[in-house]
Amino acid sequence: MRHTPLTICLALALAMTAGCKKDATTPADTAPTASTAPATAADAQARIDEHSYAQPDKVKVKDLALELKLDFDKKQLAGSATLALDWLDKGATQLVLDTRDLAIEKVLGERADGKWEDLKFELAPRDPLLGSKLTVQMPQRNARVRITYATSPEASGLQWLTAAMTEGKKTPFMFSQSQQIHARSWVPLQDTPSVRFTYTAHVLAPKDTMVVMSADTDPKAARDGDYSFKMPQPIPSYLLAIGAGDLVFKPVGPRSGVWAEPTAVDKAVAEFADTEKMIDTTEKLYGPYRWDRYDMLLLPPSFPYGGMENPRMTFLTPTVIVGDKSLVALIAHELAHSWSGNLVTFSTAKDAWLNEGVTSYVENRIIEDLYGRERADMESVIERNELKEEFTPENTALQALAVKPGVLKDPDENLSSTVYTKGAWFMQFLEQRIGRAEFDAFLRGYFDHFAFQSISSKQFADYAKANLLDKYPGKVTQAEFDAWLYEPGVPSTAPQVLSARFDAVDAARKVWLDTGSLPAASLTGKWTTQEWVHFIEGMPKTLAQEQLAALDAAYHFTGTPNGEIAQRWYPLAVRSGYTAANEAISAFLQRVGRRKLIIPTYKELVKTPAGLKLAQDTFAKARPGYHPITSTTVEATIAEAAGGKPTQP
Structure with a gap:
């Protein structure tokens, strides 16, 4: 995933937040076995997941089969999850799963004769962070268990957007964000990265809606409201992903392409044209790409992160599309997860x-x-x-x-x-x-x-x-x-990196601060996003109104379509009392839901009464289009400044 905000995760993100040797040439179409037990007691202790109720040392989920119906009106996924189990502890007779805000209708266990029987289960009271522990009594240690359930409209791992909130304005949109522990809000499972499982899914949706998942989504699939998926490689729960909306596909290479709304797909294809080259480069360095395809789903601006590395289907923010490929390091990052993180x-x-x-x-x-x-x-x-x-x-x-x-x-x-x-x-x-x-x-x-x-x-x-x-x-x-x-901090052995181009930016900034003489257009006309970011980041904590106005007149920072520049410019403007940017700030915060880009500005706004009022008014307008993860973070930022308490997730 790329990138969490800088320090906001410390107290504000209350809603959230690979064994034995394998064959080096494991084929991509083979489903490898999940990880083996840790070799030592000390390592077993290190593997204990404090953020899951699951007990994978006793019984482990090895496969998941989903049968779901997608309902935009109810903002709900409903159906069943069938879990295939590997009983590791001979004395275990309970299955403990993670859930959050799921309505559990019934739980069935598969008997040895293939018939299904009701099982007793208990859903514990809701913990604000971990959700509700689901305990299923399984005296027969059934090989499979089926849970019939429905999600809440407020599921922390799902966002439901009306048609008006999309770029095309024709079809509603829904997408998931399961990392870190949000998969439990739309599937009852062992929501810990220490457990890996294969999965299949059958999803019913309105016929005008295309559904994709972090699985073998067929680029040529017909949009008919009935979709089936298979993920043969075992993945952890946080990589379970689904998206649905007015989506079309265009390739960027023989094994990569973009899913996006029709009005956005061409821009995305142009920006991500180097994806296949990135795959080739990484394969030369670190071995074969083992997930068959690498496709990307371009999400609405409300997506709370830059990208999410869901295998076979990376989810991406549209804020990375600026027309010059200057922000495609995000694609490189999410692709790299195909080795480090997903593999x-x-x-x-x-x-x-x-x-x-x-x-x-x-x-x-x-x-x-x-x-x-x-x-x-x-x-x-x-x-x-x-x-x-x-x-x-x-x-x-x-x-x-x-x-x-x-x-x-x-x-x-x-x-x-x-x-x-x-x-x-x-x-x-x-x-x-x-x-x-x-x-x-x-x-x-x-x-x-x-x-x-x-x-x-x-x-x-x-x-x-x-x-x-x-x-x-x-x-x-x-x-x-x-x-x-x-140890904390950065060791003294850390290698240093210098940038001659940044040295030139530093010199140009110093001349301007000392003399008021702006860098020549012949210089700045060649600057990339990275250089503009460095130019702004090196400014004093505040500037005079005249200085900000001069920068704006020359470079049009206020209203910039580049989120990386806006992320730096707007906090500087707020700290400096540059109210001429307020209208553009409010518009930016309403248009974009990527936390990295907007939280720095919210954090500066709430430091003054007038800024707090602007933050509150803006959030009230923006909230319907924010992802639950983003809403919780912004709400906590505002509540802390106002002396109140944020609503618990």
Whole structure:
């Protein structure tokens, strides 16, 4: 997933927030077995998921079969989930599942003779974060259990948009966001990344609606309201995904393409034209792409994240489409998850860096290969500057890559700079010390060794010791490795990245601040989004009204269609009391629901009475089009400033 906001996850996101060796040439059309049990008691403890009621050490879900009907009027998915079970504990007679706001109608167990019988079940009271534990009594230890249920219109993992909220204005739209623990709001299951399962789905929808899933969605499928899907590779619950609306498909390569509303698909195809090259690049570095197809679903602007790496069907924000491919690092990131995250998965949220940090490193390598070292270095500098801002003495407990048990009250409390930027920085440190060719071989072996498994930081550390530290003695000490993994902050051994193009931006900014002389158009006319971002980020905390007006007159920052620039410009405008931007700020916050882009502005607005009023009025208008995850975050931001308490999810 790319990217969580900087520090907002710490207290505001109350709604949210890979074993034995595998054959290196596992074919993509084979369903590999799920991860084996951890080898030691210590590792078993490390794998305990504090954010799930499930007991996968006793019984584990190995396959899911969904039968669902999609109802836009009710804002509901209703039907059944049939779970195939692997009983691991000979004494276990209960199945414990995660749910949130699901109406459970009945639970059936399949007998040895193939007939189904009613099973006793209990739905516990709702916990604000974890939802309701569903306990099913299974004295016969049935091989399969079928749960008939319906979702709530307020399901935290689903967003329902009216036709008026879409770009085409003709057909309603629905999409899921299951990470971190939102799959339980639309499917009763073991909602923990430590459990992987295959799945099939049969979905009925209105005939004018196209349905896609994180499975074998056929680009040539007829839009007839009756859809079937199969995912033969085992995935964790957070990668379970569904989308529905007025969708059409256009290819960008032989095994990749875009699903989008008709009015948006051509722009997306043009922006994402390099996707197939990205796949080829990553395969050369780290081995075969094992998910058959890599398609993308372009979502409405309300999508709360930049992208979500659902296998075979990445979900993407339209804010990445700016016409010059300057933001396609997002595509590189979500594609990289096909190796780091989807193929080799973190076993609990305590190990989120194994997904996001390794992925961010691979993303940067893709960008370097396709667009050059300069572009990759600029991306790194921007990320590391944000890390310096986010890391404070107050959040040192969340600055270690391997977070201690009990620290993450919410699975999305992870600091984004820790799991993304510090994780990628750690990988670059190892690459530079060991050597690029040797480190590439290590990563490729790592992806093969743990393919289709969920692993802990300890398992990564053990594998790295055997295959890096011991294999290349004298390159990295155990103490240096452990400092990166277990200590807060950034170690003094961190390699530094410089950008000559950013040096030129810094010089131009300084001249303007010192003399009032704006950079020449011959210079700024060649600037990329990354350079404009760096230009604004390096400004003083506030500027005079005349300075902001001069920048606006020259560069038209207010009203910019580029969300990355807006994310930096509008907070600066608010801090500086530049009310001339208020109308555009309100319009931007109503149009976009991507949290990374809008929360910095909300956080600045609520610091003054007038700004708080603008934030409240804007949120009241924007809320119907926001995803529940975004709404909860904004509501908490406003409530904290107003002295109230946010509504619990």
